[in-house]
Amino acid sequence: MAPLLSAQGLQVRYGAVEAVRGVSFEIQQGEIVALLGANGAGKSSILNAIVGLVPTASGQVMFDGKDITGAAPEGLAPSGLTLSPEGRRVFGTLSVSDNLRMGAFGLTDKDEIAEAWERVYDLFPILKERKDQYAGTLSGGQQQMLAVGRALMSNPRLLLLDEPSLGLAPLIMDQIFELIAKLRDQGVTLLVVEQNVAKTLQVADRGYILVSGEIVEAGKTSELTQSSSMQDAYLGAN
Amino acid sequence: MELFLQQTANALALGGTYALLALGLAVVFSIMGLINFAHGELMTIAGYVLMYCGIASVPFVIAVPLAITASVLAAVAMERIAFRPVRNGSGATMLVTSFAVAMILQVLFQNLISARSQPVLLPALLSDSVRVFGLVIGVNKLAAIASTIVMLVFLDWFMKHQKTGVAMRAAAEDFAVARLMGIRANTVIAGAFALSGLLAGVAAVLWVSQRASVDPLMGFMPVLKAFIAAILGGLGSLRGAVAGGFLLGFIEIYLAAFLPPEMQEFRDPIGLGIVVLVLLIRPNGLIPSATLKAEKV
Numbered sequence: 282m283a284p285l286l287s288a289q290g291l292q293v294r295y296g297a298v299e300a301v302r303g304v305s306f307e308i309q310q311g312e313i314v315a316l317l318g319a320n321g322a323g324k325s326s327i328l329n330a331i332v333g334l335v336p337t338a339s340g341q342v343m344f345d346g347k348d349i350t351g352a353a354p355e356g357l358a359p360s361g362l363t364l365s366p367e368g369r370r371v372f373g374t375l376s377v378s379d380n381l382r383m384g385a386f387g388l389t390d391k392d393e394i395a396e397a398w399e400r401v402y403d404l405f406p407i408l409k410e411r412k413d414q415y416a417g418t419l420s421g422g423q424q425q426m427l428a429v430g431r432a433l434m435s436n437p438r439l440l441l442l443d444e445p446s447l448g449l450a451p452l453i454m455d456q457i458f459e460l461i462a463k464l465r466d467q468g469v470t471l472l473v474v475e476q477n478v479a480k481t482l483q484v485a486d487r488g489y490i491l492v493s494g495e496i497v498e499a500g501k502t503s504e505l506t507q508s509s510s511m512q513d514a515y516l517g518a519n
Numbered sequence: 520m521e522l523f524l525q526q527t528a529n530a531l532a533l534g535g536t537y538a539l540l541a542l543g544l545a546v547v548f549s550i551m552g553l554i555n556f557a558h559g560e561l562m563t564i565a566g567y568v569l570m571y572c573g574i575a576s577v578p579f580v581i582a583v584p585l586a587i588t589a590s591v592l593a594a595v596a597m598e599r600i601a602f603r604p605v606r607n608g609s610g611a612t613m614l615v616t617s618f619a620v621a622m623i624l625q626v627l628f629q630n631l632i633s634a635r636s637q638p639v640l641l642p643a644l645l646s647d648s649v650r651v652f653g654l655v656i657g658v659n660k661l662a663a664i665a666s667t668i669v670m671l672v673f674l675d676w677f678m679k680h681q682k683t684g685v686a687m688r689a690a691a692e693d694f695a696v697a698r699l700m701g702i703r704a705n706t707v708i709a710g711a712f713a714l715s716g717l718l719a720g721v722a723a724v725l726w727v728s729q730r731a732s733v734d735p736l737m738g739f740m741p742v743l744k745a746f747i748a749a750i751l752g753g754l755g756s757l758r759g760a761v762a763g764g765f766l767l768g769f770i771e772i773y774l775a776a777f778l779p780p781e782m783q784e785f786r787d788p789i790g791l792g793i794v795v796l797v798l799l800i801r802p803n804g805l806i807p808s809a810t811l812k813a814e815k816v
Protein backbone atom coordinates (compact mmCIF):
# COMPACT_ATOMS: atom_id res chain seq x y z
CA MET A 282 0.00 0.00 0.00
CA ALA A 283 1.25 3.48 -0.80
CA PRO A 284 2.25 5.33 2.38
CA LEU A 285 0.09 8.21 3.62
CA LEU A 286 3.16 10.40 3.87
CA SER A 287 6.64 9.92 2.49
CA ALA A 288 9.74 12.08 2.44
CA GLN A 289 12.62 11.53 0.03
CA GLY A 290 16.00 13.18 0.63
CA LEU A 291 14.43 16.00 2.63
CA GLN A 292 16.89 18.76 3.36
CA VAL A 293 16.44 21.91 5.48
CA ARG A 294 18.92 24.78 5.71
CA TYR A 295 19.01 27.92 7.81
CA GLY A 296 21.64 30.05 6.10
CA ALA A 297 24.86 28.10 6.50
CA VAL A 298 23.36 25.69 9.05
CA GLU A 299 22.31 22.40 7.52
CA ALA A 300 19.71 21.27 10.01
CA VAL A 301 18.31 18.30 8.07
CA ARG A 302 20.68 16.46 5.74
CA GLY A 303 18.58 14.51 3.29
CA VAL A 304 16.30 12.25 5.30
CA SER A 305 13.84 9.72 3.87
CA PHE A 306 10.99 8.12 5.78
CA GLU A 307 7.41 7.05 5.36
CA ILE A 308 4.24 6.74 7.39
CA GLN A 309 1.53 4.21 6.61
CA GLN A 310 -2.14 4.86 7.17
CA GLY A 311 -3.10 4.04 10.78
CA GLU A 312 0.43 4.00 12.18
CA ILE A 313 1.96 5.87 15.10
CA VAL A 314 5.49 6.77 14.09
CA ALA A 315 8.01 8.30 16.48
CA LEU A 316 10.79 10.65 15.47
CA LEU A 317 13.46 10.60 18.15
CA GLY A 318 16.66 12.52 18.66
CA ALA A 319 18.56 14.85 20.96
CA ASN A 320 18.00 18.61 21.19
CA GLY A 321 18.94 20.24 17.92
CA ALA A 322 18.87 16.97 15.97
CA GLY A 323 16.44 18.54 13.47
CA LYS A 324 13.11 17.02 14.51
CA SER A 325 11.11 20.24 14.52
CA SER A 326 12.79 21.30 11.29
CA ILE A 327 11.45 18.14 9.61
CA LEU A 328 7.91 18.67 10.84
CA ASN A 329 7.97 22.37 9.97
CA ALA A 330 9.29 21.61 6.49
CA ILE A 331 6.51 19.07 5.88
CA VAL A 332 3.83 21.68 6.59
CA GLY A 333 5.63 24.48 4.76
CA LEU A 334 6.55 26.61 7.78
CA VAL A 335 10.22 26.47 6.82
CA PRO A 336 11.42 26.12 3.22
CA THR A 337 12.61 22.76 1.94
CA ALA A 338 16.12 23.09 0.49
CA SER A 339 15.82 19.89 -1.52
CA GLY A 340 13.96 16.60 -1.55
CA GLN A 341 10.34 15.71 -1.96
CA VAL A 342 7.37 15.24 0.38
CA MET A 343 4.29 13.31 -0.76
CA PHE A 344 1.02 13.27 1.16
CA ASP A 345 -1.86 11.06 0.10
CA GLY A 346 -0.37 10.61 -3.36
CA LYS A 347 0.18 14.34 -3.93
CA ASP A 348 3.46 16.23 -4.04
CA ILE A 349 3.28 18.80 -1.24
CA THR A 350 6.94 19.88 -1.31
CA GLY A 351 7.08 23.60 -0.61
CA ALA A 352 3.28 23.90 -0.51
CA ALA A 353 1.92 26.91 1.41
CA PRO A 354 0.83 25.93 4.95
CA GLU A 355 -2.74 27.16 4.52
CA GLY A 356 -3.56 24.48 1.96
CA LEU A 357 -2.57 21.49 4.08
CA ALA A 358 -5.08 21.53 6.93
CA PRO A 359 -8.03 21.39 4.51
CA SER A 360 -6.43 18.38 2.81
CA GLY A 361 -6.11 16.49 6.10
CA LEU A 362 -2.58 17.21 7.33
CA THR A 363 -1.83 19.38 10.32
CA LEU A 364 0.81 20.09 12.93
CA SER A 365 0.50 20.82 16.62
CA PRO A 366 3.64 22.95 16.87
CA GLU A 367 6.36 22.86 19.47
CA GLY A 368 5.71 25.12 22.45
CA ARG A 369 1.89 24.99 22.19
CA ARG A 370 1.54 28.37 20.52
CA VAL A 371 -2.13 28.75 21.37
CA PHE A 372 -3.66 32.15 20.56
CA GLY A 373 -3.44 33.59 24.06
CA THR A 374 -5.63 36.63 23.37
CA LEU A 375 -8.43 34.50 21.94
CA SER A 376 -10.90 32.53 24.02
CA VAL A 377 -10.54 28.76 24.23
CA SER A 378 -13.53 28.26 21.94
CA ASP A 379 -12.22 30.79 19.41
CA ASN A 380 -8.92 28.89 19.34
CA LEU A 381 -10.84 25.72 18.53
CA ARG A 382 -12.98 27.56 16.00
CA MET A 383 -9.83 28.68 14.21
CA GLY A 384 -8.65 25.06 14.17
CA ALA A 385 -11.71 24.23 12.07
CA PHE A 386 -11.19 27.26 9.81
CA GLY A 387 -10.78 25.19 6.65
CA LEU A 388 -13.88 23.03 7.21
CA THR A 389 -17.08 24.01 5.45
CA ASP A 390 -19.40 21.07 6.14
CA LYS A 391 -21.65 21.96 9.12
CA ASP A 392 -22.03 18.37 10.30
CA GLU A 393 -18.32 17.78 10.11
CA ILE A 394 -17.68 20.91 12.18
CA ALA A 395 -20.26 19.84 14.76
CA GLU A 396 -18.61 16.42 15.03
CA ALA A 397 -15.20 18.01 15.47
CA TRP A 398 -16.49 20.09 18.41
CA GLU A 399 -18.04 17.05 19.95
CA ARG A 400 -14.92 14.95 19.61
CA VAL A 401 -12.61 17.61 21.06
CA TYR A 402 -14.90 18.46 23.99
CA ASP A 403 -15.27 14.73 24.55
CA LEU A 404 -11.52 14.19 24.67
CA PHE A 405 -10.88 17.31 26.75
CA PRO A 406 -13.86 18.12 28.98
CA ILE A 407 -11.78 20.80 30.70
CA LEU A 408 -11.73 22.80 27.45
CA LYS A 409 -15.51 22.85 27.42
CA GLU A 410 -15.56 24.07 31.01
CA ARG A 411 -13.09 26.82 30.15
CA LYS A 412 -14.42 27.68 26.71
CA ASP A 413 -14.94 31.40 27.37
CA GLN A 414 -11.63 31.91 29.14
CA TYR A 415 -8.67 33.52 27.34
CA ALA A 416 -6.31 30.76 26.23
CA GLY A 417 -3.38 32.71 27.70
CA THR A 418 -4.81 32.22 31.18
CA LEU A 419 -4.92 28.41 30.96
CA SER A 420 -2.32 26.30 32.77
CA GLY A 421 0.51 24.80 30.73
CA GLY A 422 -1.15 21.40 30.59
CA GLN A 423 -4.49 22.86 29.59
CA GLN A 424 -2.77 24.91 26.89
CA GLN A 425 -1.17 21.75 25.56
CA MET A 426 -4.58 20.08 25.42
CA LEU A 427 -5.91 23.13 23.63
CA ALA A 428 -3.05 22.99 21.13
CA VAL A 429 -3.79 19.34 20.36
CA GLY A 430 -7.54 19.96 20.39
CA ARG A 431 -7.15 22.88 18.01
CA ALA A 432 -5.17 20.70 15.60
CA LEU A 433 -7.85 18.00 15.85
CA MET A 434 -10.58 20.47 14.94
CA SER A 435 -9.50 20.23 11.30
CA ASN A 436 -10.28 16.48 11.35
CA PRO A 437 -6.78 15.54 10.23
CA ARG A 438 -5.95 12.18 8.72
CA LEU A 439 -2.33 12.75 9.62
CA LEU A 440 -1.47 14.68 12.77
CA LEU A 441 2.09 15.80 13.45
CA LEU A 442 2.74 16.31 17.17
CA ASP A 443 5.86 18.24 18.17
CA GLU A 444 6.70 17.50 21.81
CA PRO A 445 3.16 17.35 23.15
CA SER A 446 4.28 16.40 26.66
CA LEU A 447 6.97 19.04 27.06
CA GLY A 448 6.89 20.63 30.48
CA LEU A 449 3.90 18.68 31.73
CA ALA A 450 3.50 17.05 35.12
CA PRO A 451 3.80 13.22 35.03
CA LEU A 452 0.07 12.69 35.49
CA ILE A 453 -0.87 15.01 32.61
CA MET A 454 1.92 13.49 30.55
CA ASP A 455 0.29 10.08 30.94
CA GLN A 456 -2.97 11.59 29.71
CA ILE A 457 -1.24 12.86 26.59
CA PHE A 458 0.12 9.40 25.79
CA GLU A 459 -3.28 7.83 26.45
CA LEU A 460 -4.67 10.38 24.05
CA ILE A 461 -2.19 9.42 21.36
CA ALA A 462 -3.33 5.80 21.59
CA LYS A 463 -6.97 6.88 21.61
CA LEU A 464 -6.53 9.02 18.51
CA ARG A 465 -5.14 6.08 16.58
CA ASP A 466 -8.23 4.09 17.53
CA GLN A 467 -10.25 6.92 16.03
CA GLY A 468 -8.41 6.49 12.73
CA VAL A 469 -5.88 9.31 13.00
CA THR A 470 -2.35 8.56 11.79
CA LEU A 471 0.34 10.18 13.92
CA LEU A 472 3.92 11.32 13.64
CA VAL A 473 5.17 12.09 17.14
CA VAL A 474 8.29 13.96 18.23
CA GLU A 475 8.95 13.43 21.92
CA GLN A 476 11.57 13.87 24.62
CA ASN A 477 9.93 11.18 26.69
CA VAL A 478 11.48 8.28 24.80
CA ALA A 479 10.34 5.42 27.02
CA LYS A 480 6.68 6.39 26.89
CA THR A 481 6.81 7.17 23.20
CA LEU A 482 8.26 3.79 22.38
CA GLN A 483 5.42 2.20 24.33
CA VAL A 484 2.69 3.74 22.18
CA ALA A 485 4.43 4.01 18.79
CA ASP A 486 4.60 1.25 16.18
CA ARG A 487 7.79 2.33 14.49
CA GLY A 488 10.46 4.92 15.02
CA TYR A 489 13.27 6.81 13.36
CA ILE A 490 16.35 7.95 15.22
CA LEU A 491 17.79 11.24 14.13
CA VAL A 492 21.34 12.39 14.88
CA SER A 493 22.59 15.75 13.61
CA GLY A 494 20.03 15.92 10.84
CA GLU A 495 20.46 12.35 9.62
CA ILE A 496 18.45 9.21 10.24
CA VAL A 497 20.81 6.70 11.80
CA GLU A 498 18.35 3.96 12.55
CA ALA A 499 14.78 2.98 11.75
CA GLY A 500 12.60 0.11 12.79
CA LYS A 501 9.86 -1.31 14.96
CA THR A 502 9.84 0.23 18.42
CA SER A 503 10.55 -3.15 20.01
CA GLU A 504 13.82 -3.29 18.06
CA LEU A 505 14.75 0.32 18.70
CA THR A 506 14.44 -0.11 22.44
CA GLN A 507 17.47 -2.36 22.41
CA SER A 508 19.48 -0.44 19.86
CA SER A 509 22.73 1.20 20.85
CA SER A 510 22.24 4.22 18.59
CA MET A 511 19.26 4.94 20.79
CA GLN A 512 21.60 5.59 23.69
CA ASP A 513 23.98 7.54 21.47
CA ALA A 514 21.20 9.69 20.06
CA TYR A 515 20.29 10.94 23.49
CA LEU A 516 23.74 11.15 24.93
CA GLY A 517 24.53 13.29 21.92
CA ALA A 518 27.43 11.10 20.76
CA ASN A 519 27.70 10.40 17.04
CA MET B 520 -18.76 74.77 32.98
CA GLU B 521 -20.74 75.21 29.78
CA LEU B 522 -17.58 76.07 27.88
CA PHE B 523 -15.97 72.97 29.30
CA LEU B 524 -18.81 70.72 28.16
CA GLN B 525 -18.81 72.42 24.79
CA GLN B 526 -15.12 71.72 24.39
CA THR B 527 -15.63 68.16 25.56
CA ALA B 528 -18.04 67.59 22.69
CA ASN B 529 -15.44 69.03 20.32
CA ALA B 530 -12.80 66.79 21.84
CA LEU B 531 -15.00 63.74 21.39
CA ALA B 532 -15.55 64.62 17.73
CA LEU B 533 -11.87 65.21 16.98
CA GLY B 534 -10.69 62.34 19.20
CA GLY B 535 -13.15 59.99 17.53
CA THR B 536 -11.74 60.84 14.11
CA TYR B 537 -8.20 60.27 15.37
CA ALA B 538 -9.37 57.01 16.94
CA LEU B 539 -10.76 55.74 13.63
CA LEU B 540 -7.55 56.66 11.82
CA ALA B 541 -5.35 55.16 14.51
CA LEU B 542 -7.44 51.99 14.41
CA GLY B 543 -6.87 51.74 10.67
CA LEU B 544 -3.12 52.00 11.20
CA ALA B 545 -3.25 49.51 14.08
CA VAL B 546 -5.26 46.87 12.21
CA VAL B 547 -2.64 46.73 9.44
CA PHE B 548 0.30 47.05 11.83
CA SER B 549 -0.92 44.28 14.11
CA ILE B 550 -1.04 41.87 11.20
CA MET B 551 1.96 42.70 9.07
CA GLY B 552 4.15 45.04 11.10
CA LEU B 553 3.69 47.85 8.59
CA ILE B 554 2.99 51.44 9.57
CA ASN B 555 1.18 52.59 6.49
CA PHE B 556 1.86 56.29 6.07
CA ALA B 557 -0.13 56.22 2.84
CA HIS B 558 -3.20 55.78 5.04
CA GLY B 559 -3.70 59.55 4.82
CA GLU B 560 -3.88 59.40 1.04
CA LEU B 561 -6.84 57.03 1.37
CA MET B 562 -8.54 59.90 3.18
CA THR B 563 -7.58 62.29 0.43
CA ILE B 564 -9.03 59.96 -2.20
CA ALA B 565 -12.31 59.79 -0.30
CA GLY B 566 -12.20 63.58 0.03
CA TYR B 567 -11.85 64.04 -3.73
CA VAL B 568 -14.75 61.67 -4.36
CA LEU B 569 -16.88 63.87 -2.10
CA MET B 570 -15.67 66.94 -4.03
CA TYR B 571 -16.51 65.48 -7.45
CA CYS B 572 -19.86 64.24 -6.21
CA GLY B 573 -20.61 67.80 -5.04
CA ILE B 574 -19.68 69.17 -8.47
CA ALA B 575 -21.86 66.54 -10.17
CA SER B 576 -24.72 67.31 -7.76
CA VAL B 577 -24.79 63.74 -6.45
CA PRO B 578 -26.79 63.77 -3.21
CA PHE B 579 -24.63 63.65 -0.08
CA VAL B 580 -26.23 60.41 1.16
CA ILE B 581 -24.96 58.72 -2.01
CA ALA B 582 -21.66 60.60 -2.09
CA VAL B 583 -20.69 59.34 1.38
CA PRO B 584 -20.91 55.60 0.59
CA LEU B 585 -19.19 56.24 -2.75
CA ALA B 586 -16.31 58.01 -1.01
CA ILE B 587 -15.97 55.25 1.57
CA THR B 588 -16.08 52.56 -1.13
CA ALA B 589 -13.37 54.38 -3.08
CA SER B 590 -11.18 54.41 0.02
CA VAL B 591 -11.73 50.67 0.63
CA LEU B 592 -10.93 49.80 -2.99
CA ALA B 593 -7.86 52.04 -2.96
CA ALA B 594 -6.63 50.36 0.22
CA VAL B 595 -7.02 46.88 -1.26
CA ALA B 596 -5.32 47.99 -4.49
CA MET B 597 -2.50 49.55 -2.47
CA GLU B 598 -1.87 46.24 -0.72
CA ARG B 599 -2.01 44.25 -3.92
CA ILE B 600 0.23 46.54 -5.97
CA ALA B 601 2.66 48.08 -3.50
CA PHE B 602 2.83 46.06 -0.28
CA ARG B 603 2.44 42.45 -1.37
CA PRO B 604 5.80 42.43 -3.19
CA VAL B 605 7.60 43.68 -0.05
CA ARG B 606 5.53 41.68 2.43
CA ASN B 607 8.47 39.60 3.60
CA GLY B 608 10.80 42.59 3.72
CA SER B 609 11.84 44.28 6.94
CA GLY B 610 9.67 46.79 8.76
CA ALA B 611 11.91 49.57 7.40
CA THR B 612 11.45 48.38 3.80
CA MET B 613 7.68 48.42 4.18
CA LEU B 614 7.76 51.83 5.89
CA VAL B 615 9.77 53.35 3.04
CA THR B 616 7.39 51.73 0.55
CA SER B 617 4.46 53.39 2.30
CA PHE B 618 6.19 56.81 2.08
CA ALA B 619 6.76 56.20 -1.62
CA VAL B 620 3.10 55.32 -2.15
CA ALA B 621 2.03 58.43 -0.24
CA MET B 622 4.29 60.72 -2.28
CA ILE B 623 3.31 59.19 -5.63
CA LEU B 624 -0.35 59.69 -4.80
CA GLN B 625 0.24 63.28 -3.64
CA VAL B 626 2.01 64.11 -6.91
CA LEU B 627 -0.83 62.51 -8.85
CA PHE B 628 -3.41 64.57 -6.98
CA GLN B 629 -1.38 67.74 -7.57
CA ASN B 630 -1.01 67.13 -11.28
CA LEU B 631 -4.26 65.45 -12.20
CA ILE B 632 -6.60 67.43 -9.95
CA SER B 633 -5.08 70.58 -8.53
CA ALA B 634 -2.20 71.64 -6.33
CA ARG B 635 -4.55 74.01 -4.53
CA SER B 636 -7.24 73.40 -1.98
CA GLN B 637 -10.63 72.70 -3.55
CA PRO B 638 -13.97 73.50 -1.94
CA VAL B 639 -16.29 70.59 -1.17
CA LEU B 640 -20.01 71.21 -1.38
CA LEU B 641 -21.68 70.00 1.80
CA PRO B 642 -25.36 69.87 2.76
CA ALA B 643 -26.36 72.99 4.68
CA LEU B 644 -27.60 70.81 7.51
CA LEU B 645 -24.04 69.92 8.48
CA SER B 646 -23.16 73.50 9.33
CA ASP B 647 -26.28 73.93 11.46
CA SER B 648 -26.17 73.42 15.16
CA VAL B 649 -28.60 71.94 17.61
CA ARG B 650 -29.27 72.25 21.31
CA VAL B 651 -28.47 69.12 23.29
CA PHE B 652 -28.84 69.25 27.08
CA GLY B 653 -28.54 73.01 26.94
CA LEU B 654 -25.39 72.93 24.83
CA VAL B 655 -25.16 74.24 21.31
CA ILE B 656 -23.40 71.63 19.25
CA GLY B 657 -22.66 71.59 15.53
CA VAL B 658 -24.47 68.92 13.54
CA ASN B 659 -21.12 67.95 12.01
CA LYS B 660 -19.69 67.36 15.50
CA LEU B 661 -22.68 65.25 16.51
CA ALA B 662 -22.44 63.28 13.28
CA ALA B 663 -18.75 62.68 13.95
CA ILE B 664 -19.42 61.40 17.45
CA ALA B 665 -22.28 59.18 16.29
CA SER B 666 -20.33 57.76 13.33
CA THR B 667 -17.38 56.99 15.57
CA ILE B 668 -19.59 55.08 17.97
CA VAL B 669 -21.20 53.12 15.14
CA MET B 670 -17.81 52.24 13.66
CA LEU B 671 -16.35 51.19 17.00
CA VAL B 672 -19.32 48.96 17.77
CA PHE B 673 -19.16 47.47 14.28
CA LEU B 674 -15.43 46.82 14.51
CA ASP B 675 -15.73 45.27 17.97
CA TRP B 676 -18.46 42.94 16.71
CA PHE B 677 -16.51 42.08 13.59
CA MET B 678 -13.29 41.24 15.41
CA LYS B 679 -15.05 39.25 18.13
CA HIS B 680 -17.81 37.41 16.35
CA GLN B 681 -17.04 37.21 12.66
CA LYS B 682 -14.90 34.27 11.59
CA THR B 683 -12.70 36.53 9.45
CA GLY B 684 -12.29 39.00 12.31
CA VAL B 685 -11.27 36.29 14.76
CA ALA B 686 -8.87 34.93 12.13
CA MET B 687 -7.34 38.41 11.85
CA ARG B 688 -6.75 38.50 15.60
CA ALA B 689 -5.26 35.01 15.47
CA ALA B 690 -2.97 36.01 12.61
CA ALA B 691 -1.94 39.15 14.48
CA GLU B 692 -0.83 36.98 17.37
CA ASP B 693 0.88 34.14 15.48
CA PHE B 694 0.79 34.35 11.73
CA ALA B 695 2.56 31.04 11.09
CA VAL B 696 0.21 29.03 13.29
CA ALA B 697 -2.81 30.82 11.85
CA ARG B 698 -1.73 29.68 8.39
CA LEU B 699 -1.38 26.13 9.73
CA MET B 700 -5.07 26.26 10.58
CA GLY B 701 -5.88 26.97 6.95
CA ILE B 702 -6.23 30.75 7.40
CA ARG B 703 -4.99 32.22 4.15
CA ALA B 704 -2.34 34.93 4.54
CA ASN B 705 -3.61 36.85 1.51
CA THR B 706 -7.17 36.91 2.78
CA VAL B 707 -6.21 38.15 6.22
CA ILE B 708 -3.89 40.86 4.91
CA ALA B 709 -6.29 42.04 2.21
CA GLY B 710 -9.02 42.02 4.87
CA ALA B 711 -6.90 44.19 7.16
CA PHE B 712 -6.34 46.70 4.36
CA ALA B 713 -10.03 46.72 3.46
CA LEU B 714 -10.89 47.48 7.09
CA SER B 715 -8.28 50.21 7.26
CA GLY B 716 -9.70 51.67 4.05
CA LEU B 717 -13.19 51.62 5.54
CA LEU B 718 -11.95 53.42 8.65
CA ALA B 719 -9.97 55.96 6.60
CA GLY B 720 -13.01 56.57 4.39
CA VAL B 721 -15.30 57.28 7.33
CA ALA B 722 -12.63 59.46 8.96
CA ALA B 723 -12.26 61.37 5.68
CA VAL B 724 -15.97 62.13 5.52
CA LEU B 725 -15.84 63.41 9.11
CA TRP B 726 -12.67 65.42 8.47
CA VAL B 727 -14.01 67.03 5.29
CA SER B 728 -17.32 67.75 6.98
CA GLN B 729 -15.49 70.05 9.42
CA ARG B 730 -13.49 71.84 6.75
CA ALA B 731 -15.47 71.77 3.50
CA SER B 732 -12.26 71.56 1.47
CA VAL B 733 -9.77 69.04 0.17
CA ASP B 734 -6.16 69.41 -0.95
CA PRO B 735 -3.44 67.01 -2.11
CA LEU B 736 -1.70 67.00 1.28
CA MET B 737 -4.89 66.77 3.31
CA GLY B 738 -4.15 63.29 4.64
CA PHE B 739 -0.71 63.99 6.02
CA MET B 740 -1.48 65.81 9.28
CA PRO B 741 -4.35 63.61 10.48
CA VAL B 742 -2.39 60.44 9.77
CA LEU B 743 0.63 61.81 11.63
CA LYS B 744 -1.67 62.51 14.57
CA ALA B 745 -3.16 59.03 14.25
CA PHE B 746 0.33 57.58 14.30
CA ILE B 747 1.06 59.46 17.53
CA ALA B 748 -2.28 58.28 18.90
CA ALA B 749 -1.48 54.66 18.00
CA ILE B 750 1.86 54.88 19.80
CA LEU B 751 0.25 56.62 22.75
CA GLY B 752 -2.30 53.82 22.99
CA GLY B 753 0.19 51.00 22.41
CA LEU B 754 1.27 50.21 18.88
CA GLY B 755 -0.56 47.23 17.41
CA SER B 756 -3.26 47.26 20.07
CA LEU B 757 -6.73 48.03 18.72
CA ARG B 758 -8.19 49.15 22.04
CA GLY B 759 -5.04 51.18 22.58
CA ALA B 760 -5.52 52.95 19.25
CA VAL B 761 -9.01 54.04 20.28
CA ALA B 762 -7.84 55.19 23.71
CA GLY B 763 -4.85 57.01 22.21
CA GLY B 764 -7.01 58.69 19.58
CA PHE B 765 -9.45 60.04 22.12
CA LEU B 766 -6.72 61.12 24.54
CA LEU B 767 -4.92 63.02 21.78
CA GLY B 768 -8.19 64.69 20.74
CA PHE B 769 -8.81 65.78 24.32
CA ILE B 770 -5.27 67.08 24.78
CA GLU B 771 -5.44 69.17 21.60
CA ILE B 772 -8.89 70.62 22.14
CA TYR B 773 -8.45 71.43 25.83
CA LEU B 774 -5.07 73.07 25.22
CA ALA B 775 -6.57 75.15 22.41
CA ALA B 776 -9.47 76.18 24.62
CA PHE B 777 -7.91 76.68 28.01
CA LEU B 778 -4.27 77.56 27.49
CA PRO B 779 -3.71 81.29 28.17
CA PRO B 780 -3.51 83.32 24.91
CA GLU B 781 0.19 84.16 25.35
CA MET B 782 1.01 80.44 25.49
CA GLN B 783 -1.11 79.38 22.51
CA GLU B 784 1.84 79.36 20.15
CA PHE B 785 3.42 76.60 22.27
CA ARG B 786 0.27 74.52 22.09
CA ASP B 787 1.67 71.75 19.89
CA PRO B 788 4.95 71.31 21.76
CA ILE B 789 3.04 71.25 25.06
CA GLY B 790 0.65 68.66 23.63
CA LEU B 791 3.49 66.47 22.43
CA GLY B 792 5.20 66.98 25.79
CA ILE B 793 2.16 65.49 27.50
CA VAL B 794 2.25 62.56 25.07
CA VAL B 795 5.92 61.93 25.85
CA LEU B 796 5.15 62.16 29.56
CA VAL B 797 2.44 59.50 29.24
CA LEU B 798 4.87 57.29 27.35
CA LEU B 799 7.53 57.78 30.03
CA ILE B 800 5.09 56.43 32.59
CA ARG B 801 3.67 53.75 30.29
CA PRO B 802 6.41 52.88 27.77
CA ASN B 803 4.21 50.35 25.94
CA GLY B 804 1.30 52.77 25.68
CA LEU B 805 -2.02 53.06 27.47
CA ILE B 806 -3.31 49.60 26.53
CA PRO B 807 -0.31 47.66 25.23
CA SER B 808 -0.71 44.94 22.65
CA ALA B 809 -0.39 41.52 24.24
CA THR B 810 2.07 40.34 21.63
CA LEU B 811 4.32 43.34 21.07
CA LYS B 812 6.44 44.79 23.82
CA ALA B 813 9.17 47.36 23.82
CA GLU B 814 12.11 45.37 25.07
CA LYS B 815 14.62 47.97 26.13
CA VAL B 816 16.13 48.52 29.51
Ligand SMILES: Nc1ncnc2c1ncn2[C@@H]1O[C@H](COP(=O)(O)OP(=O)(O)OP(=O)(O)O)[C@@H](O)[C@H]1O
Nearest residue numbers: 295298300318319320321322323324325326327367
Ligand atom coordinates in the same frame (compact mmCIF):
# COMPACT_ATOMS: atom_id res chain seq x y z
N1 LIG C 1 15.12 29.52 12.52
C1 LIG C 1 16.34 28.97 12.65
N2 LIG C 1 17.42 29.68 12.26
C2 LIG C 1 18.66 29.14 12.36
N3 LIG C 1 18.91 27.93 12.85
C3 LIG C 1 17.86 27.20 13.25
C4 LIG C 1 16.53 27.67 13.17
N4 LIG C 1 15.70 26.74 13.65
C5 LIG C 1 16.49 25.71 14.00
N5 LIG C 1 17.77 25.98 13.77
C6 LIG C 1 18.92 25.07 14.00
O1 LIG C 1 18.65 23.86 13.33
C7 LIG C 1 19.03 22.76 14.13
C8 LIG C 1 17.84 21.83 14.31
O2 LIG C 1 16.85 22.50 15.07
P1 LIG C 1 15.44 21.84 15.40
O3 LIG C 1 14.62 22.87 16.07
O4 LIG C 1 14.90 21.22 14.19
O5 LIG C 1 15.87 20.72 16.44
P2 LIG C 1 14.97 19.75 17.33
O6 LIG C 1 15.43 18.39 17.03
O7 LIG C 1 13.55 20.05 17.15
O8 LIG C 1 15.45 20.16 18.78
P3 LIG C 1 14.62 20.26 20.17
O9 LIG C 1 14.54 18.88 20.70
O10 LIG C 1 15.48 21.12 21.03
O11 LIG C 1 13.30 20.86 19.85
C9 LIG C 1 19.57 23.33 15.42
O12 LIG C 1 20.96 23.34 15.35
C10 LIG C 1 19.03 24.74 15.46
O13 LIG C 1 19.93 25.58 16.11
Ligand SMILES: [Mg+2]
Nearest residue numbers: 324325326367
Ligand atom coordinates in the same frame (compact mmCIF):
# COMPACT_ATOMS: atom_id res chain seq x y z
MG1 LIG D 1 12.06 20.77 18.35
